[in-house]
Amino acid sequence: MPELPEVEAVCRKLRPAVVDRKIVSADIRRCAPVGTAERVSGRSILAVARVGKHILIRLSAAVTLHVHLRMSGNLFAIPDHRFCGASARILFRLNDGSGMVLEDPRALARVEVCETAELDRALSAAAGPDPLTPAFTAAAFAGLARASRQPAKLFLMDQRRVSGLGNIYAAEALYRARVDPRKPIQRLTKPRLDRLHSAIVSVLSDAVQSAVSAYAGPGEFLEAESFPIHVYGREGEPCAVCRTPIRRISQGGRSTYFCPACQR
DNA sequence: AACACGACCTGGTAGC
């Protein structure tokens, strides 16, 4: 589930439901260090922000609840905390009777409480530009690309270079830009880099739109044009453009899907 | 600096 678009959808859905509430207490079953409940109880939720795939829940007293959903996590609000499902890893009880729930079947998600200033400093030092912010210009992207010899796909997935792409959207952006995932990023011509830069922005923007609609929740049927996945998970299927079978290879221990004819 | 690999976890599914 969670790459940048899904995390953005989570934040948008969460925001109106939790901002201006106070955390009364918390049940921490997994995914957070001991003492977390004590450190958030009694604090107000001021804002919900996102950097790449990181969710930053700003609390009073200059503290931030830092949430990373990793592979299978999900974070959402429920109207009544008494009806929290048994599969929840964490339940935050809010002062209006509602709840904020972390679910994660694999329990790989991570939640921690940090001093806001310290966390923001660490994140801005470690994380590359978020493609949905003005900082992600074609020039900035080209500058980062020039400094790396990584294969294009690994470069895109490296959160220190660009924040927010994961295995699916990295593959889809490369497909949209017609760039070979194995090609060293450094060796792409400027026109190709520009094409890749635009593809990243458009893929993520489109995916945010559909993730937000898809995330409308039960009872809210929005006819969402769901994001078209052209290569991810489609090994052997014909490319939508040229009918060449989609190939799967392994890069950095993960599957990469691409069209060997279109992407050069 | 780049890369490979195991660890962290659980659940779904393809194949026998």
Place this chain on the structure above:
DNA sequence: TGCTACCAGGTCGTGT
């Protein structure tokens, strides 16, 4: 049906 093996949208630490 039941077992096994492998795969999964992410990141971190270790070793080469």
